Amino acid sequence: QVQLVESGGGLVQAGGSLRLSCAASQASGNKFGINTLGWYRQAPGKQRELVATITTGGSTNYADSVKDRFTLSRDNAKNVYLQMNNLKPEDTAVYYCYARVLFIGHWGQGTQVTVSS
Numbered sequence: 001q002v003q004l005v006e007s008g009g010g011l012v013q014a015g016g017s018l019r020l021s022c023a024a025s026q027a028s029g030n031k032f033g034i035n036t037l038g039w040y041r042q043a044p045g046k047q048r049e050l051v052a053t054i055t056t057g058g059s060t061n062y063a064d065s066v067k068d069r070f071t072l073s074r075d076n077a078k079n080v081y082l083q084m085n086n087l088k089p090e091d092t093a094v095y096y097c098y099a100r101v102l103f104i105g106h107w108g109q110g111t112q113v114t115v116s117s
Contacts, residue, residue, distance in 0.1 A: 001027050002034065002106040004097040009111030017085045018113060022097035024078040036100040037080040038072060041093035041113075051095065054080065065090075087115045 008020040024034055038053030038061075052062045052072040060072055071083040084091065092115050097108035 001030075002099050002101060004099055004106060004108035006095070006097045006108045006111045009095060009113045011114045011116065012087055014087060014089055014115055014117050016087050016115070017083070018087065020082040020084070020095055020097075020111060020113075022080050022082075022108060024080075024097070024099050026078075026101075030101070032101050034077060034099045034101055036098075037074060037078075038098050039080075039082050039095055040098050040107075041091075041095045042110075043090075043093040046093075048096065052082065053098065084113070087113075089115045089117045091115050 003025045005023045008018060012018055036053050036055050039051040040048050041051050042048040050063050051066055052070060054060045054072050054074050069086045074080045093113060094110040095113050096110045099106045
């Protein structure tokens with residue numbers, strides 16, 4: 001079992017910045033560790049979509065819509081941060097932290113990000 005605790009959402013004007021944090025934890029005795037951490041988002045009426053992910057080895061994957069504006073970082077195996085700059089109204093969504101153990105994905109509760117124009 002994986003628990004994900006998110007923080008850092010809020011309301012910001014277009015062009016502003018926010019930083020999301022996610023702390024992951026696993027029950028003791030887990031045989032396999034977290035291999036991928038990252039963020040997805042879901043806007044009203046839309047499907048959940050990838051924002052960015054990072055592997056244990058440091059490989060990152062970004063959605064085209066956020067490249068050059070968002071930066072994902074990881075300071076150990078279980079903490080991940082999403083620095084979001086130059087935010088746009090279309091970035092408004094609930095942002096979900098994501099963790100993968102082997103081939104099973106786990107989700108946080110989500111944090112709201114609202115960008116006003």
